[in-house]
Amino acid sequence: MREETAVPFEAASATVGFGAEAFHRVLIRVGILPILMVVLVVIFGVIEPRFLAWQNIRTVGIQSVYLIIVSVAQMIVLLTGGFDLSVGSSIALTSIVTGSVLIAVAPDFAAIAKAAAAGVAMATLIGAVNGAVVSIFTVSPFIATLAMMSIASGAALVVSGGVPIFNFPPQFSDTLATGTLMGVPAPWIAVGFVVLLVYLLLSWTRFGRYLYAVGGNAEAAHLSGVPVRRSLFLAYLLAGALTGVAGVILTARVGSGEPNLGATVPLESIAAAVLGGVSLGGGEGTLLGAVLGAFFLVFLRNGMDLIRISSYVQMVVTGVLLIIAIVADRYIHGR
Amino acid sequence: MKTSHNRSGWLTRLFGAGVAAALALAFALVARAAGGWSVLSYYGTYDLKTKKPGQPAASLVGPKAETWKTPAAAKGYLIGVSFPHLKDPYWLAVDYGVIDEARKLGVGIQLVAAGGYTEITQQINQVENLASQKVNGIVLAAISYSGEDQLVAGVVGRGIPVIEVINDIQAPQIRAKALVSFYDMGYKAGVYVSGQANKSARPVNVVFLPGPAGSGWAPDTLDGFKAASSKLAPGKVKILDVKWGDTGKNVQLQLIENALATYPQLDYLVGNAVASDAAPSALETAGRVGKVKVVSTYITPPLYQDIAKGKVAAAPTDFTALQGRMAVDMMVEILNGKVPGKDFPFRSGPVIQVVTPSNYRTFSYEAMFGAPDWRPVFSVKAGR
Numbered sequence A: 001m002r003e004e005t006a007v008p009f010e011a012a013s014a015t016v017g018f019g020a021e022a023f024h025r026v027l028i029r030v031g032i033l034p035i036l037m038v039v040l041v042v043i044f045g046v047i048e049p050r051f052l053a054w055q056n057i058r059t060v061g062i063q064s065v066y067l068i069i070v071s072v073a074q075m076i077v078l079l080t081g082g083f084d085l086s087v088g089s090s091i092a093l094t095s096i097v098t099g100s101v102l103i104a105v106a107p108d109f110a111a112i113a114k115a116a117a118a119g120v121a122m123a124t125l126i127g128a129v130n131g132a133v134v135s136i137f138t139v140s141p142f143i144a145t146l147a148m149m150s151i152a153s154g155a156a157l158v159v160s161g162g163v164p165i166f167n168f169p170p171q172f173s174d175t176l177a178t179g180t181l182m183g184v185p186a187p188w189i190a191v192g193f194v195v196l197l198v199y200l201l202l203s204w205t206r207f208g209r210y211l212y213a214v215g216g217n218a219e220a221a222h223l224s225g226v227p228v229r230r231s232l233f234l235a236y237l238l239a240g241a242l243t244g245v246a247g248v249i250l251t252a253r254v255g256s257g258e259p260n261l262g263a264t265v266p267l268e269s270i271a272a273a274v275l276g277g278v279s280l281g282g283g284e285g286t287l288l289g290a291v292l293g294a295f296f297l298v299f300l301r302n303g304m305d306l307i308r309i310s311s312y313v314q315m316v317v318t319g320v321l322l323i324i325a326i327v328a329d330r331y332i333h334g335r
Numbered sequence B: 001m002k003t004s005h006n007r008s009g010w011l012t013r014l015f016g017a018g019v020a021a022a023l024a025l026a027f028a029l030v031a032r033a034a035g036g037w038s039v040l041s042y043y044g045t046y047d048l049k050t051k052k053p054g055q056p057a058a059s060l061v062g063p064k065a066e067t068w069k070t071p072a073a074a075k076g077y078l079i080g081v082s083f084p085h086l087k088d089p090y091w092l093a094v095d096y097g098v099i100d101e102a103r104k105l106g107v108g109i110q111l112v113a114a115g116g117y118t119e120i121t122q123q124i125n126q127v128e129n130l131a132s133q134k135v136n137g138i139v140l141a142a143i144s145y146s147g148e149d150q151l152v153a154g155v156v157g158r159g160i161p162v163i164e165v166i167n168d169i170q171a172p173q174i175r176a177k178a179l180v181s182f183y184d185m186g187y188k189a190g191v192y193v194s195g196q197a198n199k200s201a202r203p204v205n206v207v208f209l210p211g212p213a214g215s216g217w218a219p220d221t222l223d224g225f226k227a228a229s230s231k232l233a234p235g236k237v238k239i240l241d242v243k244w245g246d247t248g249k250n251v252q253l254q255l256i257e258n259a260l261a262t263y264p265q266l267d268y269l270v271g272n273a274v275a276s277d278a279a280p281s282a283l284e285t286a287g288r289v290g291k292v293k294v295v296s297t298y299i300t301p302p303l304y305q306d307i308a309k310g311k312v313a314a315a316p317t318d319f320t321a322l323q324g325r326m327a328v329d330m331m332v333e334i335l336n337g338k339v340p341g342k343d344f345p346f347r348s349g350p351v352i353q354v355v356t357p358s359n360y361r362t363f364s365y366e367a368m369f370g371a372p373d374w375r376p377v378f379s380v381k382a383g384r
Helices: A002-030 A033-047 A054-079 A087-104 A109-135 A141-160 A170-176 A186-204 A206-216 A218-223 A228-254 A265-275 A287-306 A311-332 B002-033 B089-105 B120-132 B149-157 B182-199 B218-232 B249-262 B273-286 B301-308 B320-335 B365-369
Strands: B035-043 B061-069 B078-083 B108-113 B137-140 B162-165 B204-209 B237-242 B268-271 B293-296 B315-317 B347-350 B353-355
Touching (some): A002 A311, A033 A287, A033 A311, A054 A087, A054 A186, A054 A228, A054 A265, A087 A109, A087 A141, A087 A228, A087 A265, A109 A228, A170 A228, A186 A287, A206 A218, A218 A228, A228 B249, A265 A311, A287 A311, A287 B249, B078 B320, B089 B108, B089 B365, B108 B120, B120 B137, B149 B162, B182 B218, B182 B315, B218 B237, B249 B268, B249 B273, B268 B273, B293 B315, B301 B315
Parallel strands (some): B204 B268, B268 B293
Antiparallel strands (some): B035 B061, B035 B347, B315 B353
């Protein structure tokens, strides 16, 4: 009788042990963020059922697109051990360039393409200069991109004279902000395209491996034959181009060229990437992490707005959750 | 001959009267160009003990409704001007007013702009540098209500008069103020919404988006709005929520989208001009055009277009460019030896008007926003 009861007990404790281990394994694999998100979805959804309405889910989806793209750009640079403070003013300049071109040319589909291309080209140029300064002249990314932040926001003000460029042809926003392709909103197509491209680059190309190697240990990477400078340059160039994409669709979203657009983006994108497990020290982090981190920040703000947490308290809560998430992540990974 | 002489005398008189009428008309037009807009003025002495933020000091006498008079400059003075920044249409309009008035009066301008409302240290340095450049007087648009009192005392102590434009300041040594209170702007928005609420059978629901928390102006608009609605439509204007946020268009757009999702019974979005400009597209996306009306607490050129298109219901204007002109005029008065509070107002600002789709054509675009193609100008040399 005693033996009979002992067997199920041992089996049960083994199951519990296995469960905890599996849970830990899942934690290591996906991080604390998805769990935090599930908890928050339940809290927000219970307090305010409208949080889970399709209309709101769609809104959060659209709101998060811009931060996701910039956070992915930021992650690419973070992987190399740097970061990019100029993403915000790059968005502003992209917005002004896109707006100026759009107003200057006839309002048809070609004009939209030209304006968008000009905006992305501008941001790519900013990325190229950042890359050149960091890789060729070995200036610290902090200083190089801080300087670029000043240059680009100054340039946006010089071109615009401080006034938004408005009276856009409606086709621009109708296509890039509220337009859909087979029912899928255009900003989602853009973010899908960006994520797919970066996924392929990081996981399936030598360049992707190089980024991790350069960020992990640039000297060791160099000795192993990794083209450190070229990789660094391309990382900033790519980050610039992606920021340009975000700038163009953000311009379409707000419907005007804004010289002060994206001011909050640099720190938010760094926070999002780090929240998603991307290391500030370089060489570590995943695309999924950066995407989730950005989504988390936007979804958190939306949820807090919907359950009517005051703007002041929201700032405190965001900061506290940021610390909790990062500390928990460190704890799970035993760092 | 006599008859003929008489006829010619009659003709001469008629001609003379015509010339006189033409001259009077020309004089009236010139007078109109040189001032001539309606203002509310305060005279008397500025006693700091009677001063509250957002309100004129109680020691002053006013408001007196009068027509603004532009002085002539006795000399080609050099006036220093300090702005918090020059990177939006609002400050561009002030720039236009200051520069255009200086050119008209033949005085010089040396204008500096700090990097934004967080850059108080930079503004202090810039004003001290202006004082060292031997300007005759300084027009200050202070970043902080109370943080620049020492600065003003120091500059005035060096014999350089300082007056305030646009933003209110505490500084006891300030010599004059050309401004409109943002409390009054919020009040006007409140008057409009209260009027609509009184016509409605049920109370109207409002979400208010003042702008940046802790800024010198955004909280005042909210206070003014609340004061107006509780006085004019007690219990009929319900503020469901107050959403603070920077005046970046994407930031305001997100706040609006979230507010629309939270409050299906919303009637009015009231707030800063950036939010009001972002609101129409959010309403369109949410399918709430016509159900939710947009009212701003101040006006910008993009918002003016929205009003013209009927997408925004109302926005008060403080005639921003005129305030820039008035500041230059006040400084010229002081430098001419006139006494503020006695010979001309200590504090004065244009009468606030509410711009709506039905009346927007009646207001001067230039008085609100400056010339349509205006680009920032930082300096003017004295002399006409």
